[in-house]
Amino acid sequence: MNKLFHFRIVMSLLFVSSFSVALAAQGEKPFTINGQLKAFSEGKIYLTIYADGMTRTDSSSISQGKFSIGGMLQDDIVLAILNMPVPATQEQLAENPFANRSSRMFYLTPGKITASGNRLEDLLFSGTVTMNEFMKMENSKLPFVEASTNAGRNWRRINAIPDFPARQDSLAFFLKKFEAAARQLKLVEKDFIKQHPSSLLSMALLKEKILQVEVADADELESMVAGLSPQIRNRPDMTKYIERLTLLRTLVVGKPILNFSMPDTSGKNVSLASWRGKWVLVEFWASWCGPCRMEIPNLLKEYAAYKHKNFEILGVSLDDIRNKWLKAIHEEKLPWVQVSDLKGMKSDIVMQYGITGIPLNYLVDPDGNIAAKNLRGDELGKKLKELLGDQGVNFDQEHSWQEIKQRARTENKFILLDCFATWCAPCQQMNKEVFTRKDVGQFLNDKFISVKVQLDKTSKDNDYVRNWYEDVALIQKEYGVVSLPTFLFFSPDGEFVHRIPGAHDAASFMALAADAMNPDKQYFSLRNKIMRSSQIEPEQLKKLAMMAISVFEKEDAVKFANQYLATQKDLFTRENVSFLYRFTWSGKDKGFDVLLKHGDKIDAQMWPGAADEKLREIIFNEELYPLVSNAGNTMPDWNAIQQKISAKYPSQAGPVVLLYRTNYFQGKGDWSNFGKSVIEYMRLYGAHVRAVQLDVFARAVLEHSSGKDILNEALEWSGRSVISSELSRLWDYDPNYRNAIFSNFLRSLPGYLNTYANLLHKLGRTREAIPVQEKAWSMADGDEKENYGKTIERMRTGEKTW
The missing domain is CATH 3.40.30.10 (Glutaredoxin)
Known part of the structure; x- marks a missing residue:
């Protein structure tokens, strides 16, 4: 218990220093500590200061029991530790791994400070108002510190004896004693803060509490902050900590987890949002964190048990040295995704999640909400069994x-x-x-x-x-x-x-x-029932056709669709045109001849160019593709192909062959011929090209062409995709298409805007490009949003974005 307790204290100090890096007051102020240790006449003493976003250690020699350490502080008050090596027996080290170090944690302020005592643990400080306040508070703590120390010592001794009588009950007894003493120590500090609202020490104590607080204590801390004097409460280095209390409200069970993005071991950015739909344990750890690595065998066990039940682990490392991070992953044989920005405790994630110590984890449900926090040991297995163990299909x-x-x-x-x-x-x-x-x-x-x-x-x-x-x-x-x-x-x-x-x-x-x-929705049952009827109604045929296509019975779908259309006196109602369009897949279908001869009537009920689009798709699949698939790696004979198709479909041969030729050059990476073909196609047949195809063409030009003329052509196509003609008659469309068209357009619009903005930027019209890219960013989400944000920054600095 003592080892882990000491580790958490040190971790908290490290995170306090990291959290404070941007909060240091301007200017440096001197301090001096003149001390005397009665139990030591000679030796070395070390002062470690946690401030300015780093730990700083100075040392001094002890001569005739006296020492002096001085320096400069940027803050008005900082956490510090005096420590020194002391003799310890093997038995003492076995009981307490830190027995060979004597230490004293305190709050250091600018000014001249006097310290005296027998050993470091019982040093008395004086010399400044804040140090006098600190000693007053420490004196109030003494009986509870002694109770805590005794409880911890007894717990460790019993824990080291496997066959100690009533071992578990005894351990539980002393753990309760330890926890009771810890609660009393907190009450002493709370009372001090209440009685000293203008003290720098009150501010420092509250800062530490805020960094270590769980959300259940947030209300009490907010009340304590409210009791501070305005001079202390409104200090810039205090307001940042107060903001953390607000952050804590979002990191609770039932609330959405905060999204973040970090590079994985290969350098690829991984967003937490991309794990939506899965149970994810977000595990904060580091290679240098002993308790983190002690927990890994348990994580491996639970991962093996639940990885096939939609459960994943995302390791988030607070390492700052890549080789040590990768070495730990290899040594521990960690199979799950690992990410780190290698900024250690200065990572943005530390502030974002208010991290004060590791290991730390959050269990996130498939909807992205926090399901549990800090699951350790058996607690993780119990929670996973509760949520995942007995569920699912048998x-x-x-x-x-x-x-x-x-x-x-x-x-x-x-x-x-x-x-x-x-x-x-x-x-x-x-x-x-x-x-x-x-x-x-x-x-x-x-x-x-x-x-x-x-x-x-x-x-x-x-x-x-x-x-x-x-x-x-x-x-x-x-x-x-x-x-x-x-x-x-x-x-x-x-x-x-x-x-x-x-x-x-x-x-x-x-x-x-x-x-x-x-039975009314079972396709094969319904089909057999209807086909056994002496008389089949047109609506029954229509229903069977619709159901057949949903269950991949294409032959049935074509048969029933053609039978239904044969019963219709007016094929050109909106409902019938929509049905005919949906069930026309080949030149043998009844709808194909209707599309070929009455394209204007089809377009009137669907959208401009709808008939041609369907005809060209079928002609390509049935006529052109068999011809070009036999060409192998040789260049197709475009003229011969067009002549052959023209003999059968004279009005459609030109656009079908030219579109395929354009796509052929694009697939081959022949950008010179692609440019010529795409311009020719768009000028001759581009009036009714759909938004998605417009964006494909514009994007290809953006990435592979540099001529101003073709870039301007692509800009015009891209602009049409953004203000799509498909939406111009949206509410006139058949309802079967309306929702699909609108949702597809909205889903694709950020990408269309991104293409348009990048074309503007490549043409040198960056001032126009940035607002468009910002609009794309505002509409995007996940990794796409992050990438668009980076594009905006590159545009502002004049960098290439294509």
Whole structure:
């Protein structure tokens, strides 16, 4: 207990000095300490001062029991320690590792100070008003200091004897004694501050308390600060500490964690916000911190237990020497992400989080809120078990496919087959971010028998996976698993009723799984029911087409869509045009001929250029791509390709071939030909190019061209992406497209503004560029926001930003 207690005191002093670096008063003032130690006639004594953002140590020789140390102070009062080596036996060192050092902590002020005593521990100070006040307070503490020392000594002695009678009860007894004495010491200091509102010592005591305070004590400290005299309370070096009390209000359980960004071991910036959606333990540590490294085995154990349950650790080091930081990571074999700005205790994170000692950690929930703080030893494991241990989906890992179906009938539950592969990143994302959640587990475990179905084969497959090989092959073929992940749903009777392709967030997946139990929303059940009917209504065909596309039944979707369109007398209502547009994927679809012959009517209901956009996409896939894919590395014969496509689609051949030619040169990095092609394409066919394509073209020119003419062309395209023609008739669009267009535009707008601002800057119009870049910064978030902020600074200093 004494070793850790001493370490925390020293850490607090170090952090106080770091916190104070910007708060030092102007000008230096001299101090002198003239001391006498009766127990020592000769020796060496050291004075360590914690101020000015650093620790400063001076020394003096002891001659005939006397010593003198002097220097200059920038602050009116600072923390200091006098210490010296003293003889100690091996037994004393075994009980207390610091027994060979004698020390005295006190508050040092400018002026002439006298110190006398038998040993350092009982030095009496005098000479200034503040030192006299300090001794008055110390005298009030004496009985409690003695009680604390005795309790700590007895605790250490008993702790060193494994078979001590009633050991745990005895340790608990003396720990309570120690804590009771510590509370009394705090009360003495509190009473002193109350009685001395204009004292520099009161200010120093409050500063230390504010740095070490937990939020539960913030109200009491604010009351104590309010009791200070205006002269003390309003000092610049005090107001910064008062601001920390406000900061503490944000670092409490239930409040959002403060975001920060730091370089990882490779130099890449890592933002805490990028971990949103996961449980994250933000662990503050350092290679030189003994208690931090003592805690690492416990962290490794809990990380291994919960890393597959959407839990991560982010190590934030307060090191200032890169090699020592990396060496510690290697020695401890730390598998989680590590970040550090290598500024040690002068790091901005120290002020941001009000750090006064390490180790320190915050457990952050997937929504970015603080779930717990300072979880050490067993406390971390208990909290993780509470939050993550018993939650999530219970996947069956014992039974065969036939046994699963029998179990479903017995328990009257639906079956969920999670079809995945070991290499599938979205599958892993679902495992970590969805299936580990308590709410998802409660929902699925109650309604479904859930089974993991591994589609690939690896050398690490266990017997359970191997026993499923044959059934997996049949399941994949019979139930149309063409993408991963795919989720197959079966009724309690074993009937295949629904399919959900792709990864989803938790809320969406639960909603879709609920649909899988509803006969009116189960695609395969509904399809079979409708197809057995003697008469099928148009709206039923339309519904089947919409459902078919959502479950990746494309052939069904095309069939039902064409059957529905054949029933419509007026194809050019807004609703029908939207449906036709969505279900036209090839030149064989009914909609293709309509788009080709009646593009103006399609555009009137969708957006300018909508028909051409869809036609060109299909013509490229079906006509142009087969021609150029056979060219290999040789330059395609553009004229021959255009002639061939013109024979079939004369009005579309020009834009289709020129757009592909432009993209071809861009992909090859042939920027000279790209520039010529993109200008030609934009001048001939650029009237209705979508915002995203405008930005792609403008960005390519920004990064790879230097000619003023083409940069000005790109600036015009970029300006069109910012003020998108797609939004000019937003509220006239079909509702199926309206929300998607608007949300996509807002999500992309910061990037569009960034491109526009950088083009202005490259053209020498930096004064115009900076306000645009500032607007992009204000709309961005996460790493994008940080990068845009750096771009603004480079613009202001005239640096390249492209």
